[in-house]
Amino acid sequence: MDLVLPQSYWDKYQRELTERKAKQAQLDARWExxxxxxxxxxxxxxxxxxxLPVNPYVRFLAYGTERxxxxxxxxxxxxxxxxxxxxxxxxxxxxxxxxxxRRTKRIIEPLSRLLLESRSxxxxxxxxxxxVRRMEAGLSDALTVASNAAEANGYVAARQHLERARDKLMVxxxxxxxxYVDVIRAVEAVACPMFLPREQLPTLGKVRSHLRDAGTKxxxxxxxxxxxxxxxxxxxxxxxxLWEGHSDRHAGGPREVPVSLEAAEAAxxxxxxxxxxxxxKAVRLRVSTPVQAGN
Numbered sequence: 173m174d175l176v177l178p179q180s181y182w183d184k185y186q187r188e189l190t191e192r193k194a195k196q197a198q199l200d201a202r203w204e205x206x207x208x209x210x211x212x213x214x215x216x217x218x219x220x221x222x223x224l225p226v227n228p229y230v231r232f233l234a235y236g237t238e239r240x241x242x243x244x245x246x247x248x249x250x251x252x253x254x255x256x257x258x259x260x261x262x263x264x265x266x267x268x269x270x271x272x273x274r275r276t277k278r279i280i281e282p283l284s285r286l287l288l289e290s291r292s293x294x295x296x297x298x299x300x301x302x303x304v305r306r307m308e309a310g311l312s313d314a315l316t317v318a319s320n321a322a323e324a325n326g327y328v329a330a331r332q333h334l335e336r337a338r339d340k341l342m343v344x345x346x347x348x349x350x351x352y353v354d355v356i357r358a359v360e361a362v363a364c365p366m367f368l369p370r371e372q373l374p375t376l377g378k379v380r381s382h383l384r385d386a387g388t389k390x391x392x393x394x395x396x397x398x399x400x401x402x403x404x405x406x407x408x409x410x411x412x413x414l415w416e417g418h419s420d421r422h423a424g425g426p427r428e429v430p431v432s433l434e435a436a437e438a439a440x441x442x443x444x445x446x447x448x449x450x451x452x453k454a455v456r457l458r459v460s461t462p463v464q465a466g467n
Contacts, residue, residue, distance in 0.1 A: 181229075182228050251302050257298075283296060293306055311444070321451035322361070325451045333357040334444065336351075340354065346433055348430075348433045351439075352418055355439045359450070363379045364376075380415055383404050388458070391458040407449065407455055414439055417439055
């Protein structure tokens with residue numbers, strides 16, 4: 173992280189060590205003097221101990237680094253010092269006898285409480301090895317629903333892309349552009365085999381065009397005012413927003429604009445809805461009404 177301990181921190185630590193040594197010597201002498209008087213002492217009693225001064229590196233990380241860097245420091249230390257939660261299949265006693273697991277617990281529990289009580293935008297990652305931005309409960313639940321629906325219907329890749337997009341947006345240093353790519357792929361993983369099964373090079377743009385041009389062939393589970401299945405125009409609009417909003421897909425042109433964090437987050441919300449709708453067959457081929465005899 174290119175952090176260098178200033179000499180002043182080291183000098184202060186050396187001074188505190190010298191002071192600590194002198195205080196300890198005084199306590200040791202007093203202890204020995206009391207023992208020499210013949211006073212009875214319990215075997216549990218011991219020589220008073222003066223605590224060591226704070227490690228200069230710890231002090232520097234806490235007080236000497238810029239506030240903007242502290243999140244990186246915490247994120248990195250979690251990665252170095254902590255381990256992932258034990259597998260549910262393992263006995264709870266296995267974690268108790270594992271020193272690394274116990275150390276992780278001592279770090280994670282107070283840190284999580286501090287982040288929650290201070291209403292921080294960050295929280296400890298599920299794997300306990302870093303920080304992630306706190307996600308709204310509604311979006312988190314929607315992502316879970318979309319991921320489960322995709323996997324249950326055979327679109328495992330869609331789930332993987334949604335989770336990658338989420339991870340790229342939630343880390344300390346978000347990657348909006350990379351997240352947007354995974355957002356597009358998540359929808360493509362469901363929509364391309366569903367609507368363009370014979371297409372050799374399917375894309376989300378082609379799916380959008382197909383549904384737009386062949387809209388009468390498909391129906392939407394939401395009904396219109398007459399009670400009949402609705403059109404796919406709303407879904408096409410969502411696909412259009414997602415496809416055209418990928419502003420840095422092509423380089424070198426006047427319309428190339430870096431994807432903002434807000435844009436990538438909005439795209440994730442749209443993709444979550446589309447993956448859920450497509451996985452649950454909310455858009456399907458329209459059933460033709462049979463022609464009655466005599467008409």
